[in-house]
Amino acid sequence: MAVTLSDLDSWLLAPQEDERLEFKEAKGSFNSEKLAQYCVAIANEGGGYLIFGVSDKLPRRVVGTSVIPDLHRLHERIAHITVRAEELAHPDGRVLVFVIPSRPLGVPLQFEGKYLRRDGESLVPMRPDELQRIFAETTPDYSAEVCTGATLADLEPAAIEEFRRRWIARSGNAALAALSAERLLEDAELVDQGRVTYAALVLFGSRRALGRHLAQAEVVFEYRSSEAPGPAQERVELREGLFSSYDTLWELVNKRNDQQSFQDGLFVLPLPTFNERAVREAILNAVAHRDYRLGGSIFVRQFARRLEVVSPGGFPAGITVENITQRQLPRNRRIAEALSKAGLVERAGQGMDLIWLTCLSESKPRPDFTGTDDFQVALTLNGEIQDERFLRFLERVRRETSFSPSLSDLLVLDSINHGRRVATELRPHLKPLQEHGIIEAAGHGKWILSARLYGFLGQAGTYTRKKGLDHETKKALLLKHITDSGTTGAPMQELGQVLPELSRFQINHLLSELRSEGKVKLVGGGRMSRWFTE
Secondary structure, eight states: OOHHHHHHHHHOOOOSTTTTTEEEOSOOOOOHHHHHHHHHHHHHHTOEEEESBBBBSOOOOOOOOOOOOHHHHHHSSSSSOOOOOEEEEEEEEEEEEEEOOOTTTTOEEEEETTTEETTTTTEEEEOHHHHHHHHHOOOOOOSSSSSSOGGGGGOOOOOOOHHHHHHHHHHHOOGGGOOOOOHHHHHSSSSEEEEHHHHHHHBOOOOOHHHHHOOOOEEEEEOOSOOSSSSSSEEEOSSSHHHHHHHHHHHHHHTTEEEEEEEEEEEEEEEEOOHHHHOOOOHHHHHHHHHHTSSOOOEEEEOOEEEEEESSSOOTOOOTTTTTTTTOSSHHHHHHHHHHHHSSSSTTBHHHHHHHHHHHHOOOOOOOOOTOOEEEEEEEEEOOSSOOHHHHHHHHHHHHOOOOOHHHHHHHHHHHTTTTOOGGGGGGHHHHHHHHSSSESSSSTTTEOOOOHHHHOOOOHHHHHOOOOOHHHHHHHHHHHHHHHHGGOOOOOHHHHSSSTTTTTHHHHHHHHHHHHTTTEEEOOOOGGGEOOO
C-alpha cells in the first residue's frame, strides 16, 4: 500500500519513535552505509519506515530533503529484503519514506558481520538472547514429535471418543465412526505407526500419563474474589487432556459469571460478564500456542469483572499485539490442526479475532496483553460494559439497516471513540461506516462518530466540540488574525496558534484557498515569511 500525506500527518503527531518509525532530517545528504544499517536494524525489529526530511525532535516538522537514494546499491548491501522508497510532496518540502519489510522468519539480518537493532538514537549489536529467539523461530513443531515411552494406553478412551464425535459433526464424514481409536488418531496425524505424539498427550492424555511424560500440560484454574494476596477462594488443577477438561473449565468460570444488563426500549437484555465464546477461545489459544518445552502451567484466574489467561512462552515468531488478529502462526501446528478438525476453532491455531469481536461488540474493553513478555503471554478479558448507550446504538443499527459490523468495523469505531489513530489497514472500512451514518469526516484525515450517534447517546455537545469549526469559519479566523496583524504581517507560527488542532499542512491548505480568492498574500521566504491581507 502506498504511503500518503495522511499517513505522514499521523506519524508527525506520534509521541515518540517506535519500532516502526525512524525520523531523520537528512536535508542535503545521508551516509549510504548508515542508511543500510538503519534498514537492517528496522527489518530485524519487524519492519517499518525510515523517513527523511522530517525533524527527529518533538514537535516534529517537515524540513525537506534532497537525498536521492541509490536503491540498487542499497539492495546489493542488504540480503533477503527489498527496500522501497516513496516520495511525498508536502507543502513544506519533499519527504522521502523508505518502506522496510520485516526480515525473513528465523533469519536475522546483518551488515558487514553485525546483527543490528536500534537502542534509542543509537544502532547496537543484537544481544545473544535476541538472536537465539530469532533462530528458534523455525524450530520444528514440538507437538508433532513422538513422546518416547508413551503408548496408546496413556490416552483416555472417553476423550478420544469426544474428539471422534466432534470430528464427525464438523466434517460430516460418518465413516469415521467405524475406525479403531488407533486408526482415527493415525488419520489425524496424532499417532505415528503406533507411536504417540506430544499433541496426543496434550489432547487426550490421562492424569497419570501427563504426570509421567508431560507434567506441564495442565491448566490451573483459580477464583479470587478480591485483589488481596493469599490463597485463592477456589483452585482446581486440571492435569488431563484438553478433551477431558475443556467443558469443565468453562463450567468453573460460568458458575460465578454475573449477568449484567442493558435496556433497549422496553426490553432489558441480559449480558454475561464473561462471554462463553471469548473464554473458550482464550483457553484454546493458550493450549495451541504455549511453549511445551517450558515447565510452567497455563493459569486461568477469574476475578469478579476480569479473567486472566497466562501461558508459558511469549508470542510465536512474527506475532505482535498489533497484528494478532490478522496473522496466523500456531506454535504447535499439530495441536491446532486437531482442534480445527474437531470444530473447536474456525481456523487452525487462530481464534484471537473472535475474542476481539465479542469484546468490542459487547462494548467491553479490548483484550489486554499487559504482562506479556518473551517468556509468557498474559491475556486479560475485562468483562465490564463500558458504554451501555453505545451498545444500544449498535443494536439499533443492526435492526434498522441489517448492517452487522465486522471486527475491522468495530476496531475502527473503537479507535475513533477513544481518540486513537485508525490503522492504515483498517481505512477501507471508513467509507462503509460513513455510508451507514455511524461516522463522519471532520477535516483532513480526521473522523468522528456521527451526529446521529452522539444524539442517540445524549451527547450532542460532545459532537459539536469534536466536529470543531467548519471549513469557512477556520478560514475566517485565519483572515481575521492576518488582518489584525496589520503591516507587520502574521508568521506561520502565529497562525498555528490560531488553529492549534490543525497540522501545518492543513493550515497551508486554508491559506492557499484564501490566496486564490485574492484575500491574502505571502511575502518573503523561509522563517522570515509573513502573511498579509491584499
